[in-house]
Amino acid sequence: MKSICVFCGSSDAVHQEYKDAAFQTGVILAKNGIRVVYGGGKTGLMGAVADGALSSGGEVTGVIIPSMNTASLAHIGLTKMEVTPEMRSRKARMHELSDGFIALPGGFGTWDELFETVTWAQTGEHEKPVGLLNVRNYYTPLLAAIDHAVAEGFVFAEHRQAIAFEAEPMKLLESMRKYEHPHDAVKRWMKEE
Numbered sequence: 563m564k565s566i567c568v569f570c571g572s573s574d575a576v577h578q579e580y581k582d583a584a585f586q587t588g589v590i591l592a593k594n595g596i597r598v599v600y601g602g603g604k605t606g607l608m609g610a611v612a613d614g615a616l617s618s619g620g621e622v623t624g625v626i627i628p629s630m631n632t633a634s635l636a637h638i639g640l641t642k643m644e645v646t647p648e649m650r651s652r653k654a655r656m657h658e659l660s661d662g663f664i665a666l667p668g669g670f671g672t673w674d675e676l677f678e679t680v681t682w683a684q685t686g687e688h689e690k691p692v693g694l695l696n697v698r699n700y701y702t703p704l705l706a707a708i709d710h711a712v713a714e715g716f717v718f719a720e721h722r723q724a725i726a727f728e729a730e731p732m733k734l735l736e737s738m739r740k741y742e743h744p745h746d747a748v749k750r751w752m753k754e755e
Contacts, residue, residue, distance in 0.1 A: 563691070563738070565597040565623075567660035569675040570607035571668030572635075580607055580667050583697040585614035587666065587731040592620025594735065597641075599659045601652070602626030604637035607666050612637050625655050653678060662691040662738050667700040684721050686748040691741035693726035693734045701727065720747035 568591075570584055584607035591598050592615040601608055602624025612622045616639060624643045626636055631645055646652040653675060665676040682688050694701045705727060711717040724744050726737035 570666035588614025720744035
């Protein structure tokens, strides 16, 4: 993986541990020679992950929409900033630039990006690894919901197992490097067999 897209929250009103984990994620990606692709913001976890990567000499590409490309929201110190017309093209561009995806804690926007990415993997539109950084057990309830969906027959176990869950950034990166796309599950899901 040469480039990882990081989905995460932009709120500053969150526990410091979340921001620290985002900064550390940026540091680890940079030290492993992995470019960070993200939404281009300077606040919350978004700013922290970019700052972490930049502080370690990493490359950071932001992808932002015009309404968010303002002095109060946009990070001005990035390696590169791309502006797309709207949210759909923004997400598509981040996918295009990335070899894998990490979701740090966040809200509706983060979840939207995460679930779209997982759905695209489920339907075979990409074969890139997806990981969740489970800081402060933030994603533990989501994991329980996904496991419930597996038990109820709405999600294949292989698709659940394809999502890496770790509490530490380096362990998450290691798990993502071991990713094997569930080709057989995709075929079953798409009823190709």
